[in-house]
Each structure stands twice: as structure tokens, then as C-alpha cells.
Amino acid sequence: MTAKKFNKKEFIREVKANVKALYRKNLEEATQQQIFQAVSYAVKDEIIENWLATQEQYEKDDPKYVYYMSMEFLMGRALGNNMINLTIYDEVKEALEEIGLDINVIEDQEPDAALGNGGLGRLAACFLDSLATLGYPAYGCGIRYRYGMFKQKIEDGYQVEVPDNWLKDGNPFELRRPEYAKEVKFGGYVRVEYDEKTGRNYYKQEGYQSVRAVPYDFPIVGYNNNIVNTLRIWDAEAISEFQLDSFDKGDYRKAVEQENLARNIVEVLYPNDNHYAGKELRLKQQYFFISASVQEAIAKYKKNHDDIRKFYEKATFQLNDTHPTVAVAELMRILLDEEGLTWDEAWEVTSKTCAYTNHTIMAEALEKWPIELFSRLLPRVYQIIEEINRRFVAQIEAKYPGDFEKVRKMAIIFDGQVKMAHLAIAAGYSVNGVAQLHTEILKHQELKDFYEMMPEKFNNKTNGITQRRFLLHGNPLLASWITEHIGDEWITDLPQLSKLKVYVDDPKAQQEFMNIKYQNKVRLAKYIQEHNGIEVDPRSIFDVQVKRLHEYKRQLLNILHVMYLYNQIKDHPEMDFYPRTFIFGAKAAAGYRRAKLTIKLINSVADVINNDASIKNKLKVVFIEDYRVSNAEWIFAAADVSEQISTASKEASGTGNMKFMLNGAPTLGTMDGANVEIVEEVGKENAFIFGLTADEVINYEQNGGYHPENIFNSDQDIRRVLMQLINGEYAPDDPERFREIYDSLLNTKSSDRADTYFILADFRSYADAQKRVEEAYRDEAGWAKMAMLNTACSGKFTSDRTIQQYVDEIWHLQKETVKVK
Ligand code: 26W
Numbered sequence: 001m002t003a004k005k006f007n008k009k010e011f012i013r014e015v016k017a018n019v020k021a022l023y024r025k026n027l028e029e030a031t032q033q034q035i036f037q038a039v040s041y042a043v044k045d046e047i048i049e050n051w052l053a054t055q056e057q058y059e060k061d062d063p064k065y066v067y068y069m070s071m072e073f074l075m076g077r078a079l080g081n082n083m084i085n086l087t088i089y090d091e092v093k094e095a096l097e098e099i100g101l102d103i104n105v106i107e108d109q110e111p112d113a114a115l116g117n118g119g120l121g122r123l124a125a126c127f128l129d130s131l132a133t134l135g136y137p138a139y140g141c142g143i144r145y146r147y148g149m150f151k152q153k154i155e156d157g158y159q160v161e162v163p164d165n166w167l168k169d170g171n172p173f174e175l176r177r178p179e180y181a182k183e184v185k186f187g188g189y190v191r192v193e194y195d196e197k198t199g200r201n202y203y204k205q206e207g208y209q210s211v212r213a214v215p216y217d218f219p220i221v222g223y224n225n226n227i228v229n230t231l232r233i234w235d236a237e238a239i240s241e242f243q244l245d246s247f248d249k250g251d252y253r254k255a256v257e258q259e260n261l262a263r264n265i266v267e268v269l270y271p272n273d274n275h276y277a278g279k280e281l282r283l284k285q286q287y288f289f290i291s292a293s294v295q296e297a298i299a300k301y302k303k304n305h306d307d308i309r310k311f312y313e314k315a316t317f318q319l320n321d322t323h324p325t326v327a328v329a330e331l332m333r334i335l336l337d338e339e340g341l342t343w344d345e346a347w348e349v350t351s352k353t354c355a356y357t358n359h360t361i362m363a364e365a366l367e368k369w370p371i372e373l374f375s376r377l378l379p380r381v382y383q384i385i386e387e388i389n390r391r392f393v394a395q396i397e398a399k400y401p402g403d404f405e406k407v408r409k410m411a412i413i414f415d416g417q418v419k420m421a422h423l424a425i426a427a428g429y430s431v432n433g434v435a436q437l438h439t440e441i442l443k444h445q446e447l448k449d450f451y452e453m454m455p456e457k458f459n460n461k462t463n464g465i466t467q468r469r470f471l472l473h474g475n476p477l478l479a480s481w482i483t484e485h486i487g488d489e490w491i492t493d494l495p496q497l498s499k500l501k502v503y504v505d506d507p508k509a510q511q512e513f514m515n516i517k518y519q520n521k522v523r524l525a526k527y528i529q530e531h532n533g534i535e536v537d538p539r540s541i542f543d544v545q546v547k548r549l550h551e552y553k554r555q556l557l558n559i560l561h562v563m564y565l566y567n568q569i570k571d572h573p574e575m576d577f578y579p580r581t582f583i584f585g586a587k588a589a590a591g592y593r594r595a596k597l598t599i600k601l602i603n604s605v606a607d608v609i610n611n612d613a614s615i616k617n618k619l620k621v622v623f624i625e626d627y628r629v630s631n632a633e634w635i636f637a638a639a640d641v642s643e644q645i646s647t648a649s650k651e652a653s654g655t656g657n658m659k660f661m662l663n664g665a666p667t668l669g670t671m672d673g674a675n676v677e678i679v680e681e682v683g684k685e686n687a688f689i690f691g692l693t694a695d696e697v698i699n700y701e702q703n704g705g706y707h708p709e710n711i712f713n714s715d716q717d718i719r720r721v722l723m724q725l726i727n728g729e730y731a732p733d734d735p736e737r738f739r740e741i742y743d744s745l746l747n748t749k750s751s752d753r754a755d756t757y758f759i760l761a762d763f764r765s766y767a768d769a770q771k772r773v774e775e776a777y778r779d780e781a782g783w784a785k786m787a788m789l790n791t792a793c794s795g796k797f798t799s800d801r802t803i804q805q806y807v808d809e810i811w812h813l814q815k816e817t818v819k820v821k
Helices: 008-023 032-061 079-085 089-098 103-107 119-134 252-265 280-304 308-313 326-338 343-353 371-377 379-399 404-410 420-427 436-446 448-453 467-473 476-486 494-503 507-532 555-571 593-610 629-638 656-662 675-682 694-703 708-714 716-723 739-746 759-778 780-792 799-811
Strands: 065-069 073-076 113-115 138-143 151-155 158-162 182-186 189-195 200-206 209-221 228-238 315-320 354-357 368-370 417-419 430-433 458-460 541-546 580-585 619-623 641-644 667-669
Touching: 008 032, 008 089, 032 079, 032 089, 032 103, 032 209, 032 228, 065 119, 065 280, 073 119, 073 228, 073 629, 079 089, 079 103, 079 119, 079 209, 079 467, 089 103, 119 138, 119 209, 119 228, 119 315, 119 467, 119 799, 138 209, 138 280, 158 593, 182 280, 189 379, 200 326, 200 379, 209 252, 209 280, 228 252, 228 280, 252 280, 280 308, 280 315, 280 326, 280 371, 308 315, 308 343, 315 326, 315 343, 315 799, 326 343, 326 354, 326 379, 326 420, 343 354, 354 420, 368 371, 371 379, 371 417, 379 404, 379 420, 404 448, 417 420, 430 436, 436 448, 436 458, 436 675, 436 694, 467 476, 467 629, 467 656, 476 494, 476 507, 494 507, 494 780, 494 799, 507 619, 507 629, 507 780, 541 629, 541 759, 555 580, 555 593, 555 619, 555 716, 555 759, 580 629, 593 619, 593 739, 629 656, 641 656, 656 667, 656 675, 656 780, 667 675, 667 759, 708 716, 708 739, 708 759, 716 739, 716 759, 759 780
Parallel strands: 065 138, 065 315, 138 228, 315 354, 354 430, 430 458, 541 580, 541 641, 580 619, 641 667
Antiparallel strands: 073 113, 151 158, 182 209, 189 200, 209 228, 368 417
8 A cells, every 4th residue: 555665865866857957957056946846846756657557557447437527626736735645745855955955945836726716626626635545536627727716916905816827837747648639619500411321310510610629637646545546637729720621721710710719718717706707708618628528538438348328337427516517418419429329328328427516506606508609609519408408398397287387497498598507407317515504405495396306316415625735734733743642544534533532621732732723823924924014913813714705705794893893992992802813815706896895895994903003912904815725724724713604505515614623723603504514513512603594594585574774773883883884984085985885785776685695684693603702712721622622523524525425325436446566
């Protein structure tokens, strides 16, 4: 099982040789970035043998593969993680020290691979780590965006988006694989030809434009098991002129168009999280990587198998939300038009291959493509979806005769739109939600009609996170302490953390645990000082909310409460108040005006509070610029309190909540998403729960009866805070600046209900919960115990458990083992 021995001398020699070969420099002359490249190539060398051995073993065993299809893979940095999973981190660290290099500085040279927005993309990355670690054959399939998630700068308190040119210095871990290139066709028309010999119609797409999809492979290193899987992401290149059909030769206009298509298609990640915008280019991206990936999966199968009707025995496609759902129709197209299967044969294969994960119930996130756009861009694929719809509607009518409502609500094509979720559910063999509560809401609210018609497809897979990145790499002090106490098996068997429970009342252990937390807070304080120029006291409570900015996540509730606390401290300077640092990190979608205004509000409140000497540093507010995977690792390690305060029913699962828990930060949250299961594991006495329940929220939404103005009228503290949004308290130069936020809470000018996300409804109970946090923190031993219990009870939330459940209940894969020669 163990990896081959690491040879320090050889490694150093290789780093030096790499610097020379790559940059014609000696170590002393090279920049830190160049050294990062040289070290990465040396680490890649360690990986290559295992990568080859893994692929060879798979070839021999002919296993079933999961193709995890996702528009997003939020990988973060690779170097540190690869060294961790190769179990050579400490050795490399020492080797580098010997030649005068600091591993942290080297790691810090690497740009994040930010090919994702947030939860859904990071989940995909954790899943790849667990698949490799558990030894399951898997491919991640995605897009090699030239520009990933934008970098966030804060200027004058406002978010400014800066392009993320992550490939500019070269990407040491990727491997270009032109030998696997595929052609992907867009537009044109479909010609039908009747073949007398077979008595069948054949469909040919003509007059199309096409691009060449070229894959780049990233190694996904399993932990200490020699297994290396592959993340295959596709780049687009122009089909060069001389490759055009003879018919098109010399068609200069077409050549230029195809070149533009190729250039645009993979240019940039759409920075929307939970918001569907219906852009044509986005559909092009979806079909581009799906067509290439499906073609490749079929080509791979056909190398060793001749009966395409059994494809599903060797491959399963997991669709990460609806974004890759066109895979259903693309697979049908290839099976029908290229492999010559009948409809029923093709449908059997497709419906045994595809499975769908739902990640959100937010209505504005649902993908519904206009027929005009869809059929123009993908004429043949659209025809196939029409036929899938025709048959599905017939099934609905057979099951519910005369009930047109059912057809209206469930059809795949309706009202001029193609509904991707309906396609995924109708075609797939599995539909899963990402936390217990979320799956129940899908079954009984959002997807009720589908659940009633095909209950056997529905199942839950509560999300998880990888402890290799978010504890072993991100929090080395705690990781070592845990290993000293219970051994290191937790690295691949997280429930072992429960063995820590015997230490939670031990004063020495408590002190050590809290001392590690303190050192991590010092590390974060330094980062904040360097990057934000704000001084924070590591002895204060670090109260942290980091996640995408979205109204339903209620960063607004958090900052309104900070404004309330500030009022209290100003009114009662003598009041006992435990010093608190409120830390925010959040990117807003570039076009999401209200979210961006919320960032400005947080920064404006921070400015006033941080510069008010009269409150004697009792309160600090920090907005960490450019929250991303790499700085997240440090933030989780340093948090005392985990803010998970979404409106109940809105956060499908959350995964940040799990990362905080793992690192010993109790949850301050609503009974939403996986918070429910966190409380189940750790006990409600070790969390701070508040607010409306999901049932109460849904009841208000369906039956009305919520009147935020009543709360405004009857609660002076809340009223005062809201008035401060429009009296210039935090915007002396423009008192109207935050009027929009005020209006959103109280006015029903628009047709929506005021305070869509029940901020006023939950304000009091949130403030009470915050009060309980403060009281609990004052009890040092009590807090240490609570923090330790959070770590000790976080075993369920490893993505290893999640992946094992996908394997057992959906994918049915066999474990592989790889020996190195
Ligand atoms: C079409 C625009 C768009 C883009 C992204 C719509 C929807 C999305 C994602 C599904 C949003 C997302 O990341 N959802 C999050 O998924 C996580 C992983 O399952 C969950 O933990 C979060 O609760 C959920 O918000």
C-alpha cells in the first residue's frame, strides 16, 4: 500500500535541474515563482509513475467508471495537496529547507485553479479526492476555462472584478492530450435520409460550424495508495482551414467564424451562483464539454467492447446539477445516429447511464432554455429532446388520464422552453438531493409530482468535504495534535475522530486544543494585517461568515446585527462585552446589484466601527478580499464561530459549515441544509440554533401572513438599525446609498413580498443566539469542550462517506488497488 520511498537528495537534484532546464538559471538566480514551477515538476515526476500504473491496472481489470460531469471544478491549489496525498509533504519541506527555501512561500506562488463558483464546484473537487483515495475508477469531465472565477479587489468599499489569468505562468500539473481531440458541431440543419436496405431514417447535421475539443489531464492523487485518477478538462481550438470539408474549402467567412467560436467558448467561467441568465454562450459551453466527454467515454468503451447496448455496465454519468444535462440527448444522438441502435435500445442504455444531483431549490437557478435558441444551436439534439418529451408526456397522460395540470407542470418542453431538470429526472435512473432536509423538500415540495410518479429514483446523499485538504493541509497544528492522541487513521477514516471524546473534559487537552486555535488565529490576523491593513486581536472571538454573497445566505442579517451591537456598546459603554471580530469573505456575481451593495454596506460599517476609538477595540469588522479556496483553508482553521444563517429551506446543504465543524468551530445557524445533521451529530447544546424552521418559512411563502412592518413598528432596536440605513450613519456622503436595502426589507413596491428572506422575522432570535455565544465563550473550559466536540463529532461529514454512498447506492463501482513496481 505505501508509496515508494522518497529520496531527498534526488529530489533536490531534480529541482535544481528543472530550474536550469526551464529557465536557464541557477537556484540562486530563480524567482520564487520559477522555483514553484521547478518543485511542481519534480512532484509531478513522483506522480507520473503512479498515474501510469493506475491506468494500466484499470486497463487490465476493465472496471466500471463514473464520469463526474460538471461545469465547475473548484480545485484550489495543487502542489500542497499533491504532496500531502503522496505523503511526501514533510520530506519535501525538509528538502527545501536544506536549500534555503520555505515551503509556504513556494506554495503561495501557485494561483488557485478557480474553475468554479462556490459550493457545487468545490464539492466536485472534494469528490475527486475521495474517489481516488477510496480507489474508485473515475473521470472528472469539465471545461478548461482560460479565466476562472474573477479575483476580487475592494476599492472604496466596493467590489471590483479583476480577470483571473491563472494560466499566465504556465500550469505545471496539466498534460495536453491532443491525441484524444474531438470535433463538436453547432448549428446548421438536420437532413433526413431514408435507407432502403435497413428501412431506417438517418439524420445528418449539415451546414454546421464546429470546434476541436482538446483535453488537458490533471492528475488526481489518492491518499497514500498509488492511485492517480484523471480530471479531464477540455480546451477549444479552431478547426484549421484545411480540415474543412472540400465543400467548404476557401470559405473564409466560415473559417473566421469557427475561429471566433473556439476562442469564445472556453474563455471564461460564468460567475453566477444560483442564478440562471439564459445566455447562448453558456449553452455552447455546456454542449461543448458534454459532447466531447460523451464521445470520449464511448470511444474508450469501444476499444475493448463490441456490444454498445451494454455500455452502462462500464460507465455511469453523474450530472452535477442540470448544467451537464444535455448529456442525456447527446448520448441518445450518438447511440441512434452513429451506433445505429433503435430508440428503445438507445433509451435503455441512456436511462441506465445517467443520474442527476440537484443542488438548489432556488427558483431563479432553474435552467430553462428558450426553444428558439436551443433548436438553432443544437438542431439534432433538440429533435431528440422533442421525442423524449413526446414519450414522457404520453407516460404522464397514461398515469394521470385527463389531468392536464400534471402535463403542464412536468413536461420537458412547455411554454416555449426546454426544462433541463425535467429532462434529467425523466431520463436518469437516480435523482438525489445533497442533505436530508433538502431531499425531503425536493420530494414533498419542489419535485413533488416527479416523486409521486417515480419515487424509486429519489435518494439522498448528504454532502461531505475532504479532511486531507481542510484539516491535514489547512490546519497542520491540529492535524498533528489529533494524530498524537488517536493515531493517523482519521486521515482516511474520519469517524475515528470520535476517539477524541475521551479528551474533552481533560484540562490539558483543552488547553492544547485552544492554544492551537489561538496560533491559527495569530496566523489569520497576520494575513488580515498584510492583506487588509486592519489590526485584529487574536484573543477576541473570531466570528466568521465566508461563502458566496447571496440574499438567501443573509450576510445582511449578520451586518445588521453588528450595527445593533455597535449601538448597544455606544449606548452602554460600561456594559460587559466580550471582544469580537466579525470576519466576512464573499464574492458577489458581477451583475448582482443588491449583493454588491451589501458588500459596500459591510465595508462601510467596518470603516465606522474600526475607526471608533471610543469602543476600545471591543468590536472589529473585517471583509477579507478575494475569498477563495487557498485562503479558506486558513480561515476555517482560525474560526471560533461558524455563521450558517441562511433562511431555513434555502441552503440545500452547505459545505463550509462542515469545514468549520471539522476545525472546531461551533455552528451559529438556522435549521437548514446540513446544519440539521451537524446538530444531530454534535448535539444541540454544542451549537447555537435560532430562527424560523423550514416548515414555518414554507408555510409563510405559501399562505402569506408575514408582515415585517409589524416587527419594524414594535421593535425599537430593529427600527433604529433600519433607520441607520437611510439616515447617512454609514453613508454620510450619500445618505440614499443604502435605500435599496432598506426598501427590500419593508416596501412592497415591487410585486414581491417585502423581506423575502425573513431577516426581520429572525433578527431577535439571532441576537439572542449571539448573546448565548458570548456567554458560552466566557466559560473557557466549557467552550474548549464544545469546540473539541465539534471536531470529534464531524466524522460523518467526510466526502469519503458521501462517495461510498454514491458507490453503494447509485454507481455500483468496484474498488481497485494499485501496486508500484
Ligand atoms: C445556472 C446558474 C447556476 C449556477 C450554479 C445555478 C445553480 C448553481 C449551483 C447549483 C449553486 C450551488 O453551488 N449550490 C450549492 O451546492 C452545494 C453543493 O451541493 C450546496 O452545499 C449548497 O447548499 C448549494 O447552494
